[in-house]
Amino acid sequence: MIIVHHLNNSRSQRVLWLLEELGLDYELKRYQRDSRTMLAPPELKRVHPLGKSPVITEDNRTVAESGAIIEYLLERHGRGRLVPPAGSEGKLRYTYWLHYAEGSAMPPLLLKLVFSRIETAPMPFFAKPIARKIAQKGQKTYIDPQIRLHLDYLEDELGKNGWFAGDEFTAADIQMSFPLEAAAARIDLDGAYPRLAAFLQRIHARPAYQRALDRGGAYDLLS
CATH class of the missing domain: 3.40.30.10 (Glutaredoxin)
Known part of the structure; x- marks a missing residue:
């Protein structure tokens, strides 16, 4: 079992x-x-x-x-x-997205979470302005631009096929769901990233997802 x-x-x-x-x-x-x-x-x-x-x-x-x-x-x-079948272009894309989800997509989102918490974390009053300034600058100059870079890339990739590895739903889409759900929890995808928003709507509607x-x-x- x-x-x-x-x-x-x-x-x-x-x-x-x-x-x-x-x-x-x-x-x-x-x-x-x-x-x-x-x-x-x-x-x-x-x-x-x-x-x-x-x-x-x-x-x-x-x-x-x-x-x-x-x-x-x-x-x-x-x-x-x-x-996808072994040796196919779809299998190559499948393998890429299976590793990209945690290797490339999640790190800036995790940094966003950590730096956001720094701004509100309990600390001595004299340290708060410094910590807040460092956290805000880190997000503005590096983290937020990195997140936008990845989301722009993913939006473009979903324009090529119906799913990440090709025209059919695969386990790569399951793997990619978490970073996109994490992004949607922090960013309004509907306006700037309609394909990503539509992807989330499609996976959330799947009976297996609901189960x-x-x-x-x-x-x-x-x-």
Whole structure:
């Protein structure tokens, strides 16, 4: 049995979605973030030394990292579904987006989150103006331009095909959902990025996506 160690409001939502798309049975073990620090609970370290999610276990195997989990599940249980044919142009694009999502798209979004929290973090009164100024400058001069660069790129790429790897929905679209949902939580995509906004609307309407939400619970990235 596949066991998904599911942390609320995390990348493990993508794993639930993939499992629902494949129609696989799985067991869900829930973990809740600390309401103050928003970090994962220490119990997750009993599953994997880093104590992060997503992580799955099956037949005495432990697999972590979203991309690795996706590849593992598709190789073992996919029966050729949600992956373009080997050697095709679509497979090359698929592999690219599978790695791009966490390797390139997420870092500036994470920096945005961290620097935004610096502005409101508790600290001695004399340090607040300095910290706020550093955080605002970092966002204005580097982080925000980087996010716009990536969103412009993604908007253009979605204009070439219906989905990221080509004309058909693949697991690369599942992998790309998290950075785009993270971006939508911070930026209004509807005006400047209509293709990205439409992509999110399409994936959110998929029955398997809705079933994953029902299993995984509240997902605040959507709010």
